Amino acid sequence: MKQIRSALLVFLVLTIITGLMYPIFVTAFARIFFPYEASGSLIIKNGAVIGSSLIGQSFEDPKYFWGRLSATSPVPYNASNSSGSNIGPVNPVLRQSIESRMKTLKDADPGNRDPIPVDLVTSSASGLDPHISIAGALYQAGRVARSRGISESVVQNRIRKNTQGRFLGLVGEPVVNVLRLNIALDELKS
Numbered sequence: 001m002k003q004i005r006s007a008l009l010v011f012l013v014l015t016i017i018t019g020l021m022y023p024i025f026v027t028a029f030a031r032i033f034f035p036y037e038a039s040g041s042l043i044i045k046n047g048a049v050i051g052s053s054l055i056g057q058s059f060e061d062p063k064y065f066w067g068r069l070s071a072t073s074p075v076p077y078n079a080s081n082s083s084g085s086n087i088g089p090v091n092p093v094l095r096q097s098i099e100s101r102m103k104t105l106k107d108a109d110p111g112n113r114d115p116i117p118v119d120l121v122t123s124s125a126s127g128l129d130p131h132i133s134i135a136g137a138l139y140q141a142g143r144v145a146r147s148r149g150i151s152e153s154v155v156q157n158r159i160r161k162n163t164q165g166r167f168l169g170l171v172g173e174p175v176v177n178v179l180r181l182n183i184a185l186d187e188l189k190s
Contacts, residue, residue, distance in 0.1 A: 043179060051179050055079050056130040059182060062108050063147035065140050067178040068119055069101060071127025082126045098122065109143035131175035134163060148185065158184045 030038035041053045051057050056067045058076045070076035087094040101121040106112070117135040137159045145152040162181040166172050 043183070045183065050183075052130075053177055053180060054130060055128050057179055059178065061147075062143055064182045064185075065132070065137060065144060065176075065178050066105075066120070067132055068129045068136075069097070069121070069123040071123040077128055079128060082128050105139075109140070112139065112142060114139055130177055130179060131164070132178055134159065134174055134176060137176045137181065144185065148188075150188065154188070155185070158188075 027038070036042075042049050043051050043053055056070060056077045058070065059066050070078075072078040072081040075081070087097075098121045102116055105116055105120060117133055117139055119133045120136045120139065123129070138156065141152055141155045141159065145155045148155075158181060159176055162184055163174050163176050165174050
């Protein structure tokens with residue numbers, strides 16, 4: 001009986017420490033020192049949440065930059081259904097998906113003869129990537145500029161201003177957050 005009592009006491013103490021005190025401490029620490037990140041990196045405009053800088057959104061209008069394909073289905077960029085497609089390189093479904101996206105991009109900008117960057121025709125591992133490469137953004141700059149009736153140099157300037165560098169200056173490639181870039185373009189008319 002003494003061992004059972006000791007085991008229950010240890011269980012209760014560890015439950016309080018690891019199940020209550022630690023999560024409360026970590027949450028409070030994050031909210032105090034990293035309030036933006038702790039709240040989901042939400043982007044708020046005119047008092048309303050319009051998205052998160054961590055989760056992509058679906059844009060189809062030619063005046064907006066389009067992000068990477070989403071691997072979540074049936075709803076694109078569904079954070080509760082985050083996963084890769086798990087479609088291998090020899091799977092015909094992957095080829096069909098890439099060809100379909102290439103056709104969509106070419107139909108939206110038939111005069112663009114540049115090679116299509118790979119990130120515009122594939123999804124990320126999570127299926128939720130909010131970023132595109134600089135090449136992906138520059139590929140779309142002409143279409144977006146014409147659709148908005150502004151010069152391509154203005155659009156390219158917005159791309160530069162919304163480019164995020166490498167993590168710690170070393171890891172990864174520079175990327176552009178699609179939602180932030182589209183918001184910056186919408187603000188040009190404001």
